[in-house]
Amino acid sequence: MEKMIVAMQDPDMGMKLRNQRLLITVIPHAMTGHDIIIWLIHKYSVCEEEALHLGGMLVKYGYIYPLKEPRSLVLQPDESPYRFQTPYFWTSTRWPASELDYAIYLAKKNIRKQGELMEYEKERYSLLHKKINHTWDFVVMQAREQLRASKQRRKADRIVLECQEQAYWLINRPPGGPNSLQRGPGLVRGKLAINCCDLPSFLKYSEQYQNHDPIMQGCLPSNPWISDDTAHWTMNTEMVPVPTRLRVERWSFSFMELLNDAMGRQEFMLYLEKEFSAENLYFWQACEEIRHGESSKIVEKVEEVYKNFLAPGAARWVNIDSKTMDKTLEGIKQPHRFVLDDAQMHIYFLMKKDSYPRYLKSDLYKNMLAKAIVPQETKKSVFPFMRRQRHSSPSPAQAVAQATEEEGRHKGAG
């Protein structure tokens, strides 16, 4: 499907896009249903019926969305306007549509439409409110923040973005019922009726990670437990000059994967520094250290964070919305382990929604992926389970002991 969509958007041979009028606003880069069908007929030499069916599929899976009646995911062979969905929202995109994201989306809608959500949306909203009640303040704050940011855009852009987002959620959280369509991996065909549940996400996840699962696909150059060769571990230590390709690929699976890998985090920091927003990651890291650190150091660490990130004129001042900032500043008067949680989550989601997708499109990431190693598979020896010399490795405790020893020596000398 995506190959088809890319062909449709080809600047020379693709569809001719023009401005479409939607009520009183002009939407750029749109096309009519009729145009889509004609293009498909010509490009693939099919009859009208088949083109209509094909185009209908593109709409059902969210690659093209209707501007006039967004809830009706069908292709009308007339002057009805349609637009291409931005790749960020493609259903094949690896990022799982999380409960939190959906809650924020519904909260935004609720605020904008002043409580006029659809019936099924109202139900889900109250369900989510109960389920993730403990982070509800954050949800509302994020929603307000995103609405505020969108108000600063041109009306046409804003409408387009709203349509894109709405289309995305109509696909990922369909109203339910016997005709709703869910997407699974390439091997799953047909329509499935699902009750407000995302079971296909398990299929998606397992498929995505299959190549990374040594039990399912083996590992390169070889599984140390089978070959007695520790090369696989050496190539994948925390910090290496050049990481493996699989590892760099994983950074694109989710923001959490990127942050959980020390090298990934380091690369991301480099990128943020170029964008002059590195303070966000520094702030997030400082908050993590408070959350998981010693109780005795909380007060001093919170002081540090205030000085470096939150105080007016701070060297690494972070841009948090005023409500969260006020709440946080009030809270740090009596510092505790979770006092920076709201601010931290805000910055986390900011990076996730904004910097992270752009990092994945950046040259920095693409170059890293290009030069990443794909180890050669070790040819199995004639005697497959012949015992090789099994070398011991330095204990992690040793590495730390040495580091503290050196530190002590330096302090002594100074």
Added chain:
Amino acid sequence: SCDFAAFTFGQKYMRSPLSPEMATQEVPLNETLAHLKTESETLKLKLEEERAKLHDVELHQVAEKVEGLGQFVMKTRRTLKGHGNKVLCMDWCKDKRRIVSSSQDGKVIVWDAFTTNKEHAVTMPCTWVMACAYAPSGCAVACGGLDNKCSVYPLSLDKNENLAAKKKSVAMHTNYLSACSFTNSDMQILTSSGDGTCALWDVESGQLLQSFHGHAADVLCLDLAPSETGNTFVSGGCDKKANVWDMRSGQCIQSFETHESDINSVRYYPSGDAFASGSDDATCRLYDLRADREVAIYSKESIIFGVSSVDFSLSGRLLFGGYNDYTINVWDVLKGTRVSILFGHENRVSTLRVSPDGTAFCTGSWDHTLRVWILMC
């Protein structure tokens, strides 16, 4: 005394009655109890009926068209001998090759499983060390059991130093420690206990940071969620319930009760959207946190012994279960079918963990040994 406790524990886990006085109450109270019990059973049946009406789909139905898995080649690649009695628990180090294991004889051993060398050994002041965990830094281990405590031992490299000298007593429960786990750092430990509670502790000071009440009987297992907001964990108990907790507030935010007996093991699916459980009712189950219900059950008529321990392969496609009939069953998580059965241990499999990079998995058994297994598709 420790011996008496060990004897009663040996029968099964120590289960305190809800109220010792109840046995001596007059008949009317017992009748009320019986009546309430019947009512609760009726309500449960009603719930099941209503649920069935919703045509809740199961995972294997959604996965019908997914390609099945082929044959697996499996082999034991290491056998670790050194414990003098039943191995009860083990955990991997983040370096993917070291492990810590604990045993009924009170010994806690740190091994480089790759070379099979023993690197450290500690003798606990009590028997039945049911819980042990490796610190994320690799510089310490935590363990506990019938002493009702969880203690942290920094791993010293001085061969002459007695590890017990630097021992730090962190957690204190009023009954045996069943499981423990470090959180994202060496500074906090989460514990579960036969006293029916879980608790979060500050390692440095031994201070109780949060306690979690809600289970009606012994809590036997726990697992931390790999979520991006990182604040929840799941626990399983003798009350057949699996509870999901918010670590900040101490609240129980979700509860699942479909098992028919004690839940011995819980483990999150790698995405954090679900968790698996293993029970004395001889089944493993998968619970979806967003759908708030059970979505798969892994069982076979030929499997009649309880599951002691479960864990997922890296991609979440496979679920490994260690059973009381000495075997390991490997399940296709999506299709619900059993893909492999592994023999090798000569007594109950009591503990099972997949290595941090998914290259192998390790089991501990009442036959005094640990085994590292590889599985190839």
